[in-house]
Amino acid sequence: MSTIAQTPGLLKAIRDRFAHVDYCPLEEKSRVFFENAGGALTLKRVGEISAHYATIPDNQGRANEASKALVNVINKARADAAILLNAKSGQIFVGESGTELLFRMIRNAVLSAKPEGNVVGSTLEHPATRSAAKRWAGVAKVPHHLAIHNDDTGTVTVADYDRVVTPWTTVATIIHTSPVTGMSVDVKAIAAFIRSRAPECMIIVDGIQHAAHGDLDIDAYDIDGYAISPYKVFSRHGYGIGWISDKLTMRAHDELDKGPAGNWELGTRDTGAYATFSAVVEYFEWLGSQFEPDGSRRQKIIAAGKAIKAQEHALTHAMLHGADNCPGLIDMPDINVIGGIDNPHREGLVALTHDNISAAELVEHLNQRGIRTHVRKADHYSGNILDPLGLDSCVRVSMCHYNSIDEVKQFLVALNELQ
């Protein structure tokens, strides 16, 4: 299969589909967007669709054609999302945000589990799962144990979970990709290991940082819950997308008395939110069709995932090793990269520090040159990764497949000024 870079005109066609690719409308100036882990670029189509549905007064579930059209949009988006996620069973639903969905899934799983169990997760996790598991394990009066992630590789493995999972583990959480190290986790292997020791365990996965990098395959993971934040995968803010297994669907949850069984949605849905997610799935299909024009919808999505991975690998490789005559990060003696240089788990993200310049100063230096990155501080979001490394902060440079090698070179030139 060829790559995005090898296909003439494709990177431009990709960039044309996104809003504000290289110009910030708030700062009113050109910029390189390397803050994709904070929120990916938004498809132009998402903006158009949102504006359209925001003006429709009709509600769902009424006996008129407009109302039926809205319900069809929601049902289509659920079916589209199921193809993107490769989820042939269970249900897709929306909530307030990825965090809210994770809290809800974890709360319902923990409170409906056997009282003598335990809850496990890992130190790699974002507080969205860690805080929820800690809180609800406390309320249920069961222990919450954490697998300790590997500081050198920036990820967590079966061997780490092996130390904490017991036959009595009732709920386990896994992060798919760390938003601080940028390294992915082998969810399938960890879930299989948990099931081998605790077959009935509810396994809930935070897919929020992973989703934009393609390669979503819930059927293969054998899990019970998965959450994503659409604004991190080319849609917009204001909602989260959750998937739950049939087993988790039937566990006790908040619902209207005498309402439809198994409904996890609370209140009237925003049809526009659902519609924007269909646009995201269409985008993945369009991208995949550049490589697999005759494939099924799912095959196109898989092809898109591979193309995304290859492009992101090319971008991070150029950043780390240099491009053309621009020295890379490995040539800058004062720069340290979290998780090592050629880490196979890396998903488009490079977290770095400078021996003599603070992360805040580096980010400002890059800002001044029109390059948007982000400081991660050792706070409640990133302390779990930075504290064990003895760091108070780092610079997070997060890329996506629509970024270009030229943008990486601009970044390297700006950083080389400090050498």
Ligand SMILES: Cc1ncc(COP(=O)(O)O)c(C=O)c1O
């Ligand atoms: C891995 C991960 N989990 C959870 C969250 C929280 O997502 P949200 O604020 O969209 O609910 C983030 C946000 O950065 C994240 O990267």
